[in-house]
Amino acid sequence: MQPLANAKIETAQESDLLLRSLETAVMAIHTVSADGTILWANAAELLLLGYDRAEYIGRSIVDFHVDRAAIGELLQRIIRGEKIRDHEAQLKCRDGTVKTVLIDSSGAYREGQFWHTLCFTRDITGRKMADVQLRQQASEASGHAQLYQASQTELTAQKHATEALLESQARFQAFLDNSAAVIYAKDLDGKYLFINGWYEKLFGVKSADLLGKTDFDFFPKEQAEIFRENDLHVIRTGKSLEVEEIARKGAVRLTFLSIKFPLHRSDGTIYASAGISTDITTRIQGEEASRRLAALVESSDDAIIGKDLNGIITSWNKGAERIFGYKAQEMIGTTIMRLIPTERSDEETAILSRIRRGERIEHYETVRRRKNGSLVEIALTVSPIKDVQGRIVGASKIGRDITDRRRLENEQRAVYELLTTVNRTTNLRAIFEESLKCICTCQRVDRASILISDSRGILRFEAWRGLSDTYRAAVEGHSPWARDDPAPAPIFVEDIDKARFDDALKAVVVAEGIGALAFLPLVYEKRLLGKFMICHEKPHIFVNSEIRLLQTIALQLAFAVERHRTSEALELLVDERTSSLREAVAQMEEFSYTVSHDLRAPLRAMRSYSQALLEDFAPTLPEEAAHYLHRISENASRLDKMILDVLTFSRIARAELYLEIIPLETFVRNIIENYPTLQAPLAEIRLQPLLPVLGHEPSLTQAISNLLNNAVKFVPPGVMPKIRIWTEKRGPDVRLWIEDNGIGIKPEYQHRLFSMFERINPTSRYEGTGVGLAIVRKALERMGGRAGMESDGFNGSRFWIQLKGIERESAAS
């Protein structure tokens, strides 16, 4: 703006024109003094509220606000220098209505002192309102212009022109600089004559830099062209124009509602276009959001219902229409109780009282009644609706139809139960029953059957629900697939009437009252095991999701049937194997018997004849012959002993074992007493107190006597065998140790020790068959124990056997 000192008549005239323009501007503007008195208001403001100038100007602004306290406080803030933007207020109109407006306001100052407020009031009751205003505005514009022309003349006449102009100029300065709209004037070429401070705020270009330049210097060409076009329209027509303009400058993109109007010289010719452009970007976005929200509500599958605290319906969307069957016009203004089944009428009272307390109710699952009387399962979410003051005035209710979800849940549960049954039991009856239940649940029918292929490949009824004997007898044996079809496909007869198959069969099906049928083959590894059938009363379209579910059931059923067959076959096989094993055992026993009787006889004879020769012909026998006869006899004895040991081994290996508590100490003592070789003076045995074990007496006797005999046998010549015996607790087991002072066994041989016919020492030095330790190991294995040994190969050996101990003993110790 040009400094006041340089005010020329032309400038004054320009300011005057702008003042008149503000007076006729579409935006409501007023000024208020520090005590709240309305000093001035333009036509738009008076029009907005419906008052005459006299009814409005000079009165307190507080009288026109619904919230008196708020406006008083707002005024104080402005006086303190605060700039107010988008303050929402409610204004009382002359006709008694209340308008909701947004106020932008700031203080105007004169010589550093607060002068008055400058308030721009935007009606947000609707943009339509602005349109009406505009049209009225346009018709009144010329009238107002004349009025102000007259007022100007009067001022001149009073010779206060200069003062008036100065004041006018100052007021304008304040108006323009504090306006939250871009206010500008451009000459006929589009060069800026004037622009206010708001422009700078929005686009960061100083107003002074714009003067003399056009929009083409600041905006992209396409935009500048549009601005120019609008300006030219105003100049050409001489009429004001309301238009939405988009201004883009760098990253800033703003939408303006521009009121453009011509500026006339006193002779009526147009010399400029002017405009007031209000930034409505936020409002547009808000409206957009509301529109989207409204569309969302309308298109939602869920029922979205508004109601007041008395349960009276205030809004009703398409989703509600779809779920409940009532139209919006049928429901709005009536009670929500129409939807609630009588037995649940208490629910609404409870919901409303929770809403009154400000609570939100989420996923409340309940049942409501449709227009046609049927029930629908729904999940409700109910939230309180608050008014501007935050008071709860109603509730929004979102209802989701969960009938489908319930159905899905039931289906899933049925399939899950079938899977569990199939996994838990091999009982085909139980599996068939569960399958029928599952099929009927998933298809919502009460008739189904399961047929299984018999040994001749004919499908026979195995389980069924709701099918007559006549029907079953008539259809049994009919199969839609060949017996050897490797990939039989499911068959769906959606409408019996229209289906083409055997007339006689069709008659039976129709007589049974069946409208639709499905046959699902039970296939396992390309073999048709059977099928299941579903009977619908009425024609039925089998959709993909149903078919997939039925195929899952078929798969499980086929698996169960096959598993049952396999297990039957397996049992048969086990029976066969068991009997052949029994036979083998019997043969083995016979073989042992033969060995023990027949194999030993020739050895006995060899020994006896050798003995007889030695005894009867001793005097005539050469010494060498006698020696040979001894060797024959000894070898026969040795072979006989080996046979006996092998027999012992095989007896222990197959004997039926029963374990009993064996008091090891007396047990070992008895064994020692049976063998003179284990007693003094041939051997010295030190027996420590021994823990009892669980064992099989004959097997344990065999094992311990073998170990003890080994212990005394393998000593260097001339050494007196010394043996120490003790037990040791090892967890639940007891280990019996037998330590000797014998020749020991080198570690490298120890692994061979317990094998059959293994001998570490040459036969010549230590007599033995090589079966003794194999018997020990086998006996321990059979009793659930273990055997082992330790030796460094020089200082004797420590053999051990380990068996289950007796818990009682461990508790006592």
Next chain:
Amino acid sequence: MTTSSTTILLVEDNEDDVFIMKRALKKAGIVLPLQVVTDGQQALDYLGGKNGFADRSQFPLPGFVFLDLKLPNIHGFDVLAWIREHGLLESMRVIVLSSSAETKDVEKALSFGAHAYVVKPPEPTQLISLIKNS
């Protein structure tokens, strides 16, 4: 009661075992008359006085029967059962002779009524105690 005329019946099919038995008796100094039959059927015929064994002066009822178990035709256990069924266990002592030392076999023989069980080969000392002490 053993007298000098008490007959011993040996039921044994293996001639080597017959030899061993005879030699053991000789070594034991037992000189009682010995009759030998070589299978189960012959044993039954002898004891029943049938099929050429009717002459009791030639084939007197024995005081001791040494019975092999594994016999052709009729098994030793069947012969033992027959003896028991015919109430002959009172008048004669039956000693089972067997190659088997298996407890199972010993127990079975004793349960069938055998008075003693001898694992082959019989030792002279055993025979003395069996015959002289009865």
